[in-house]
Amino acid sequence: MTLRDLEYICAVADFKHFGKAAEACFVSQPTLSGQIKKLEEQLGVILFERSHKGIRVTDTGKEIITIAREATDAARRIKSVAAAAQDPLAGTISLGLIPTVAPYLIPRFVRNIQSELKNLSVNYREDITDRLIEALISGELDVAVLATPPEDESLTAIELYSEPFWLIFPKGHILDSSETVSMTDVKDEDVLLLTEGHCFRDQALSICRPPQKRRRQSLRATSLETLINLVASGQGVTLVPALAMRGGWTHDLDLSSRELSDKGAARQIYLTYRKQFPRVKAVRALADIIRKGLPESVKTE
DNA sequence: AATCGCAGGAAATCGTATCA
């Protein structure tokens, strides 16, 4: 049994047609047919039921093909790792980002990656912190932009930037008359927050006073955009990290904003990766490119 | 260098469906 045999059976399972599977594997149909027959004899099981109506994968075949796909995927990853070892700045990197960072940060560096790291291709995934950390540990992801420092001992991180929190409130609100605003100035308004699971919710809660924490348990927003629109419709006030701030909001939706003066009203953003990840050079290059695209409203030191 | 094993291709063959 060879890796090539496994590719053949995966192709037949995909195409349900020996001729098309052979074409996809760049061999003649008799070659593919012969190799599959030999594999079936070696294993002592029938993988495919051939009939005039077409090809059907047997139950045992389905189990074996599932494992074959894992094996061929693993082989591809091995090749990718080997290629990356020869040139750390080439190949593919899987990058995860949390939802309160992804839409605001990606547009700031994606073009620079294309122009400065021409041989590096980046796969993006947006998800909440816990799932990104799981994916990092399992090897599903190579690096992740997170707003919490690495706790798992297998992970390490590069500090990217720190971003202050801004308070968003309706234009004409009493806070509009103040140059500086702190959470103690938020008296009776509901502080609208993201649903549980979003780290920004916990970070925002950490600077809220107890009465503010108790309100609005029924609201379940999963994006900053939703919170902003709720503020615009008079449902309360909300907090937004600096990178997510953009001029259009305040103008188009009749909102005002102030950077919070509270101590601790900011968060550190990290580029987190596995300690054993062999392509640290690529991670550092990625961190440099991300920092280059940042606005002055966030701090890189 | 000789030998062996194996993958792969070409051609022949087989089985079945379709159609006149």
Place this chain on the structure above:
DNA sequence: TGATACGATTTCCTGCGATT
């Protein structure tokens, strides 16, 4: 019912790499 088309299998041969 025979001709034809299509897809899979079998047989035979070649080339290549590993081993001795």
